[in-house]
Amino acid sequence: MNIYLVGIAAGFSGVVLGYVIARLDGIYSLLRQQPVNNLPEPSSFFAKKHDKARAEVEEKVGQISIDTSKFVTEIKTDNISKVNDVELGKKTTQQDTLNQSVSKLAQLKGR
Numbered sequence: 001m002n003i004y005l006v007g008i009a010a011g012f013s014g015v016v017l018g019y020v021i022a023r024l025d026g027i028y029s030l031l032r033q034q035p036v037n038n039l040p041e042p043s044s045f046f047a048k049k050h051d052k053a054r055a056e057v058e059e060k061v062g063q064i065s066i067d068t069s070k071f072v073t074e075i076k077t078d079n080i081s082k083v084n085d086v087e088l089g090k091k092t093t094q095q096d097t098l099n100q101s102v103s104k105l106a107q108l109k110g111r
Contacts, residue, residue, distance in 0.1 A: 096104070
């Protein structure tokens, strides 16, 4: 009986500890996003180069133009055929009696 209580207490404390750690991690990530004393974070040479490339891409993306001109042409339907007229493969039909069907099923099941 005591061993079950110890197991339940350990499980409950594990859940509580996990919850506390997750909450602390959330608070840390929120504090990390805000700059300390409103000072910009120092950036390296590679970050500056990446920022320039990103700004150029964003500038190009911002220059979207939509072409509203219309182009109408004649569509020729002479060479178009109906799909229903074309048959692929060959059709086979077979008339089996009930006894023949049961016999075939038994043969397939026996393999």
